[in-house]
Amino acid sequence: xxxxxxxxxxxxxxxxLHTIQKVHWLLSQQKWEKRYSKTIQRLQGSKRPLNVVxxxxxxxxWKYDYLYRLFDADSRFNVxxxxxxxxxxxxxxxxxxxxKRCITMCQDHGYKVYSSIDEQNGKVFDPQxxxxxxxxxxxxxxxxxxxxxxxxxxxNALICYANYSYEIIPFKWAFNDIMQNLAWRYFCESKGHQxxxxxxxxxxxxxxxVSGYPVVDAFMKNKATGKEWKxxxxxxxxxxxxxxxxxxxxxxxxxxxxxxxxTFLLYADAMLQLAEKYKGQIQIAFKPHPSLRQxxxxxxxWGHEKTDAYFAQWENGxxxxxxxxxxVDSFCSSDALIHDCGSFTAExxxxxNPCMYLATYMNEKNMNEMGKEAFHSHYIGLNVExxxxxxxxxxxxxxxxxxxxxxxxxEENLLPPNGISVAENIINEISKALEI
Numbered sequence: 001x002x003x004x005x006x007x008x009x010x011x012x013x014x015x016x017l018h019t020i021q022k023v024h025w026l027l028s029q030q031k032w033e034k035r036y037s038k039t040i041q042r043l044q045g046s047k048r049p050l051n052v053v054x055x056x057x058x059x060x061x062w063k064y065d066y067l068y069r070l071f072d073a074d075s076r077f078n079v080x081x082x083x084x085x086x087x088x089x090x091x092x093x094x095x096x097x098x099x100k101r102c103i104t105m106c107q108d109h110g111y112k113v114y115s116s117i118d119e120q121n122g123k124v125f126d127p128q129x130x131x132x133x134x135x136x137x138x139x140x141x142x143x144x145x146x147x148x149x150x151x152x153x154x155x156n157a158l159i160c161y162a163n164y165s166y167e168i169i170p171f172k173w174a175f176n177d178i179m180q181n182l183a184w185r186y187f188c189e190s191k192g193h194q195x196x197x198x199x200x201x202x203x204x205x206x207x208x209x210v211s212g213y214p215v216v217d218a219f220m221k222n223k224a225t226g227k228e229w230k231x232x233x234x235x236x237x238x239x240x241x242x243x244x245x246x247x248x249x250x251x252x253x254x255x256x257x258x259x260x261x262x263t264f265l266l267y268a269d270a271m272l273q274l275a276e277k278y279k280g281q282i283q284i285a286f287k288p289h290p291s292l293r294q295x296x297x298x299x300x301x302w303g304h305e306k307t308d309a310y311f312a313q314w315e316n317g318x319x320x321x322x323x324x325x326x327x328v329d330s331f332c333s334s335d336a337l338i339h340d341c342g343s344f345t346a347e348x349x350x351x352x353n354p355c356m357y358l359a360t361y362m363n364e365k366n367m368n369e370m371g372k373e374a375f376h377s378h379y380i381g382l383n384v385e386x387x388x389x390x391x392x393x394x395x396x397x398x399x400x401x402x403x404x405x406x407x408x409x410x411e412e413n414l415l416p417p418n419g420i421s422v423a424e425n426i427i428n429e430i431s432k433a434l435e436i
Contacts, residue, residue, distance in 0.1 A: 022202040025202045025203055029203050035155050036184045038156075039157065040434060043133055044435055049075065050076060051131050051132050052132075052133070052134045052135075053082050054082065054136045055139075056084065056106075057138070057145070059104075060289075060290045060327070061164040063214045065218055066217035066218055066221060067426060068111060069423075070424065076431075080111070081113045083106060085099055085116050085117060086099070086144055087146060094294060098290070099116070124146065127149055132157045133157055134160060134430065135151075135157050137179060137183070140161055140163075140177055142178060158184040158185070159179075159183045160183060160186075160187065160430075161180065165343035166343045166345070166370075166374075167193060167196075168343070168368060170367060170371075174200075175193075175197045175200040176201045180197065180201065181203050183207055185209055185433075188209065188211065189210075189212065189213040189370075190212070190370060192370045211422050212414075212417060212422035212425055213416075215347060215350075216414055216415075217421045218328045219331070219350035222328055222332045224332035225333065229285070229321065230283060236280070236319070237281060237395050238282075238336075239282055239285070239334065239335065240323070240331065241338045242288065242340075243340060244263075245288070245289035246295075247264055262289075262360075263359075263360055264288075264340075271286075272317075272320070274384075274388060275317065275319055278391060279318065282396065283319040283321070285320070285323050287327055293307060293311065331347070331348060331351050335354075336354045336356070336390075337351075338355070338356045338358065338381065338390070340357065345375055346409075350414060352407065354394050354406075356390045357375055357381065358381045358387070359382055373413065374413070377402060377408075377409045379394060379402060
């Protein structure tokens with residue numbers, strides 16, 4: 001928001017401001033509904049396959065494999081993935097690395113993939129070349145995309161949004177932004193999430209459909225290979241440590257954001273020490289949030305050299321490893337998770353394995369109802385001693401008292417509706433709306 005707009009807002013009474021914002025959204029909805037209506041009329045008369053394009057910005061956001069493959073197997077659609085530069089990353093080398101890893105992931109999966117940047121000449125790819133009829137955004141936030149890659153630039157396409165994360169935070173901005181309000185279809189993870197959209201948005205979730213959470217399909221159909229793990233012997237328990245990226249402290253106060261879940265600074269050394277202490281009984285995989293490394297680079301007590309050396313310890317350890325991208329296989333082949341991440345609070349419950357949440361002052365008061373239920377399906381860690389007890393008692397010795405609670409959450413909040421997969425729910429909705 002510009003400084004001019006911020007100053008204007010300071011002089012407008014709050015009730016009037018809310019009225020202005022509501023009118024703005026209602027007018028925007030009318031405009032977009034007219035666009036979508038014209039597009040639907042055009043597509044209903046089309047005799048060619050409809051072009052479906054997934055816009056993804058990083059490998060860890062990709063939760064749509066089964067949906068892609070269902071589109072790919074359907075003669076009514078021509079599906080592809082467009083990997084977009086993550087524009088909030090200032091470091092050119094780091095940004096290029098994120099782009100390349102995502103492209104490689106798509107190639108490894110056998111997708112038809114395009115890059116937003118030509119590797120040979122560095123030119124920006126024109127997304128209009130793909131002539132998209134239906135666009136799936138894997139991330140909703142405008143700040144991450146080039147202007148020509150955001151929804152405003154595609155007046156002739158049906159915009160779909162299915163969240164890359166299982167939203168556990170209660171903040172309205174998570175459910176009330178441009179994408180959530182103006183997409184043609186906003187596919188919600190659960191009925192509870194749909195209710196939060198209705199509650200948070202001035203447009204009352206006019207575009208929402210409860211489909212289920214896309215990555216659940218991947219968990220339910222995964223045949224775990226365990227390729228990430230260094231030790232094949234299943235007697236050696238496999239534990240994943242997944243720290244969040246929100247490490248902002250008083251020395252980084254200008255960069256504070258609304259979510260500060262991370263306990264990384266508390267347990268960075270301890271997790272390596274525990275891996276060494278229980279060598280022969282456990283192996284630990286380090287699965288950090290994709291932005292953690294970037295945030296450590298600018299942290300006052302870390303920086304590039306210390307951060308790179310730390311990550312190398314995980315890569316090179318005898319019973320440790322570092323997971324960078326697709327984590328579904330690693331989760332499904334693991335025995336337990338220790339974390340402080342938002343989406344994993346629900347996602348890991350798809351494995352039915354024990355998990356520990358490393359708690360901070362943020363947690364329950366900064367979670368929505370689904371988040372709180374998922375949180376209470378975990379063992380709670382408040383210190384290193386709690387982590388060690390979890391490793392020894394629950395993981396190694398199998399004293400798992402929380403199993404029933406986890407199963408209950410899975411049945412009530414993660415199983416897709418209608419007795420079919422999430423992907424089938426989504427494609428059925430599109431087919432019904434387009435009458436194809």
